[in-house]
Amino acid sequence: MTISQDLTWNEHVENIVKKAGRRLYMMYQLKRAGITQKDLVSIYVSMVRPVLEYVWQTNLPQYISDNIEVIQKRALKCIFP
Structure with missing residues (x-):
């Protein structure tokens, strides 16, 4: 975790x-x-999703959640073209 x-x-x-x-x-x-x-x-499921879920457990502003969602969509596009 990075604390600013x-x-x-x-x-x-x-x-x-x-x-x-x-x-x-x-x-x-x-x-x-x-x-x-x-x-x-x-x-x-074993390598990418756990990294993203670690962040999802927090209450984030929408603009930050959107950054995470981009990675999620790219991963799904890789798996299911």
Whole structure:
């Protein structure tokens, strides 16, 4: 968890989005390598979703939630084209 000087969630969410984005990039690489859709779902559920859910448990302003939602949609687009 990242605690900023002004005690907002912005920096923490930014770090979480970056972390999830790196894992999502790995999923795209595995998809290009020919991994099955079932395995992609397993990877998403075990590696990407927990990172995003850690943030979802807080009461965030809409503009911050939107940043997380973008990653979520990109992951689903990777799994279900």
